Amino acid sequence: MEQEPSGSGADGHGAPPRRTAGRPRSESARRSVLGAAYAILEEGGIEDFSIDRVARLSGVARTTIYRWWPSKAVLAIESFLEQFGPQLAVPRGEAPDQDFRALVRALAAALAGPAGRVAASVVAHAQSDEETQRLFRENFSDPLRTQAAELLERGITHGVFRSDLDIPRVIDAFVGAVYFRLIIGSSLGPDWADALSETILNGCR
Amino acid sequence: MEQEPSGSGADGHGAPPRRTAGRPRSESARRSVLGAAYAILEEGGIEDFSIDRVARLSGVARTTIYRWWPSKAVLAIESFLEQFGPQLAVPRGEAPDQDFRALVRALAAALAGPAGRVAASVVAHAQSDEETQRLFRENFSDPLRTQAAELLERGITHGVFRSDLDIPRVIDAFVGAVYFRLIIGSSLGPDWADALSETILNGCR
DNA sequence: TAATTTCGATACAATCTGTAGCGTAATCGG
């Protein structure tokens, strides 16, 4: 009894797809649902988002959605991760401070687009649900932080940054700043991103 | 036609309460509603929040609530501001960097408590509604920023901080960091707050 | 073919939304 549907893919590396008896899960239905969920979040944000709408837009039966996704929050976050996760790319050039600027600019740019609205909705859902907080942290926040930390460590090794740099706090600062602006509805243009980078870098050298 | 109920108090200094004909708005009902809304947000977050529940808990008729508050988002944010707004107190001691530490610690402490959950819910609602974004910015974000800016300017005048300090960016950084941690569900203890302060202050001197 | 599992469809009670209509309560101006 009590299988464990797990919504697919979000936990990274589940057991290999050893097929058991019975009709296999429809991959196309899964994609339709996640796609429709993303589209609705992108268009109308948290307010217009409902399982019902996702079902109608995707053409997948509501009961099928309930079978695989335990809550709106999880559905929202998985649709976001599927679309946004692959975008994560931390620059690795010569100068660590230049890389840092590029990273901040890239994060701001990514969230300035329509994906930002989805991200905001997703995290909005997340805070009422322990499980979705975990999903967001493990699949989005932590990977970003890990890569940023490597970048900063490189800067320390190269002697560009101070050796007693509190790396996690630096990351808190710039990720938080970007995210808070997204939420507040302030602009996330490259000029702002560069100014933020400069301010933070001032404390790193 | 088309009166403008304005939910009271959130716009700061509306016209003085010049009474017109008719039964006056019940102040006790208003307080009951805001109190109930806050209690529900504090307990169950965004998920359990509905006009219906607020009506039942407050003992105020649902129709009366709809009369004064145009949306869940506005109701949520006003209940938050009424409770949290007065808590804003920016320290003003001798050393500007000490004041800055105290400010960060105070903000983190305030949001670490149950009020944090309410704040998170409120902002979650806000991003789908232009009006609530404005309310949040004008009544919470901007005042905090203004006071923090004064603190930082004082530091520049006293020669403790660098003269080319990009004050708005510094504020983006520390406010964002606190808020993002709140959303993510990470701890907001005094140790963390102090570490963040130190990291940011490193770039200010 | 038999067992198994998914999928889509329908149905259901429960909750929530937003609005309308009604009678009552409170306040102001004359």
Add this chain to the structure above:
DNA sequence: CCGATTACGCTACAGATTGTATCGAAATTA
């Protein structure tokens, strides 16, 4: 005190949404 005005509580309503249960059909393995 009276009439006008406005707020309040109550009831009712249509529509949307939730979450679950049940059923038959489809797909796949053994």
